[in-house]
Amino acid sequence: MLGNSIWIDAPYSTEVQNERWASRYRMLAEETNCRLKLMRCIAHEDVIRRRLKERGYKRDRGKLEDWTGFLKRESIRVPIPFGGIEIDTSNSLEESVESALSFLRE
Template identity: 30%
Template sequence: MTPDDRALPVAYITLGGAGSGKSTLSRHLSSLTGAAYLDKDTLAGPLVRVALEAFGQDPSDRESNELYLQRVMPAEYETLFAAAGRNLELGHSVVLDAPFVAYLKDPDFLRRSTESAGWPAARIRVIHVRTSPEVVQQRLIERGSERDRVKLAGWDAYWERFGALECRWNTGEHDVVVNDDETAFTRLRELVQQI
């Protein structure tokens, strides 16, 4: 890394499934760094709900909804990357909080998305949030969200499909944070200090 690289804004991309704790870690990361916190569900969630309801779809079942997966979800991520790009242009570091589950197998997804959104030069740190199935299941039960109803009803199938996905992106610097307990916050602080 050159001194010029250290002067660039940083795009922290936290990824992990529902209940992994990625949003908690993302908010903590934003607090530690002063980076703008960009949550996909906050930026696009109400519009997604309205769109799915307008098409007569169940807004709580997204993982098996083809309309959502093929048309709505790509627009959510396009919005997220565009908002991040505008902040980066202003020299502001950002934290992108989204699961990215549908895109993890595509090695070129991150490069294409940042180019399409017109990102300026920036350092990209991808933080993989890993959490055990028992902890994830308990967190989903405790938060009681309508969106988790389908996941919990078919827990074994859900975890088999979404629980242990590997990110194959070939862009950015990649780190792993295990988030089963409070030590995740220590690991996150260590990563920030390295940067």
């Protein structure tokens, strides 16, 4: 345990690219005198597609029917604001946790 409070937001990649989203979090960090850390957990395209199929939501049908178009609209890899890190979920759980904790300790 690092002994810090956290706030988690899980935005879509399009939100992360929006300057208003980034400004909001910069402002909140300044107002509360906290460090802002951004970690993105990323899955490979085939894993995302499989998970969408398995969950079976109606809202995912369009994504699955036009997978190439979906990936263009909702790019998986976009620039990470605030100097964050990307954690590849294809690595072991232990490796992912260690990467996250090392980053948070910086």
